Amino acid sequence: MIKPVVRLSAVSLVLFFVSGCATGQSEPEFETQGGQVLSSTDTAPADLQLTCSSAVASQFTLPPEKVLPVSSSKLPDGNFEVRLTSDGRNYVCTVDNNANVVSIVPA
Amino acid sequence: MAGCEMIEKTRIQTIGSSSLVRPAGKKFLCVLMLVAGFLLPLTVHEVFAASSQIYDQTQRKWVAYTPDLARQFYRRHNQTPETFRRQVVPFRTAEKPGTIIIDSVRHFLYFVLPDKQAIRYGIGVGREGFGWTGIVKVGRKQEWPRWIPPKEMIERDPKLAKYADGMPGGPENPLGARALYLFEGKRDTLYRIHGTIEPWSIGLNISSGCIRMLNDDVTDLFERVEIGAKVIVLFQGASLLKGV
Numbered sequence: 001m002i003k004p005v006v007r008l009s010a011v012s013l014v015l016f017f018v019s020g021c022a023t024g025q026s027e028p029e030f031e032t033q034g035g036q037v038l039s040s041t042d043t044a045p046a047d048l049q050l051t052c053s054s055a056v057a058s059q060f061t062l063p064p065e066k067v068l069p070v071s072s073s074k075l076p077d078g079n080f081e082v083r084l085t086s087d088g089r090n091y092v093c094t095v096d097n098n099a100n101v102v103s104i105v106p107a
Numbered sequence: 108m109a110g111c112e113m114i115e116k117t118r119i120q121t122i123g124s125s126s127l128v129r130p131a132g133k134k135f136l137c138v139l140m141l142v143a144g145f146l147l148p149l150t151v152h153e154v155f156a157a158s159s160q161i162y163d164q165t166q167r168k169w170v171a172y173t174p175d176l177a178r179q180f181y182r183r184h185n186q187t188p189e190t191f192r193r194q195v196v197p198f199r200t201a202e203k204p205g206t207i208i209i210d211s212v213r214h215f216l217y218f219v220l221p222d223k224q225a226i227r228y229g230i231g232v233g234r235e236g237f238g239w240t241g242i243v244k245v246g247r248k249q250e251w252p253r254w255i256p257p258k259e260m261i262e263r264d265p266k267l268a269k270y271a272d273g274m275p276g277g278p279e280n281p282l283g284a285r286a287l288y289l290f291e292g293k294r295d296t297l298y299r300i301h302g303t304i305e306p307w308s309i310g311l312n313i314s315s316g317c318i319r320m321l322n323d324d325v326t327d328l329f330e331r332v333e334i335g336a337k338v339i340v341l342f343q344g345a346s347l348l349k350g351v
Binding site: 035036037038039040041043045046047048049050051054064065066068069070071072085099 | 158159160161162169171172180184187188189190191198199200201202208209210212213214215217240241242310337339341343348
């Protein structure tokens, strides 16, 4: 006659091994075709960021190699807002998906 | 080298929803934590390495593209996801052909071509706290570069002490087949664009600030790029600026 406590422990042990816990395997199972990977962050594409960079350099007569996009985000209307810096001064540029600069303002 | 290619192995145990915890005593809580710890072991670097998502047909949803998934994908397909494979893409820019543009968020390196086109390569970039942004240039190119592990890395892993004077270039060398040394004016930034012995790591935030590429890709780029080429590194919200 097996005591209930022992029986419960044995069942728990079996379940533990069946569930894969004892192997410590961490690799999740997944299936994908082709492998399209998306960024989790909705930043502006690199070419649009650089479009803003050129526009800021041109509008404020700055050396193009000194104007750098530092962050960007997608606006509700589908345009992108790009924040740029040059020699400690900051600018905000709005650009649409066709690389047309909508606005540039000092921040 | 300033810590390029160090990978933190610090492990944390992530525990599932606290709503699962019932007031059934400490033993139940301990068992729950133990089981959850086995089921969901994530490393700090795995959590922060995943800033991209891949579509999982099993779950029918987008899931974080973690190092575990990246390794699994590479093992099954013997290549990186399609997104990160070398391809010519439209690229509207005023930058000269021959310029390199790095989009760290999307894990792409663009080599600008004439006629508003660019070659796009997949890359691995700096993990949380190791990202940087700036405008630099290619100061030097090297085939099969030597790798010198930083002192802090040797302290953590004494087996690397034998490479204190440098590990010769070769298939075991973490810098891979080629390296482009990035300079700020005449000064070496200590950041490089280089190959890798971990091809699965393309698409992740995993390095210590260097830009990783597949060995085939970095060899292709090496042949195209000239010394002095402009390199623009875009990194969302990076606090470290170079060259501006």
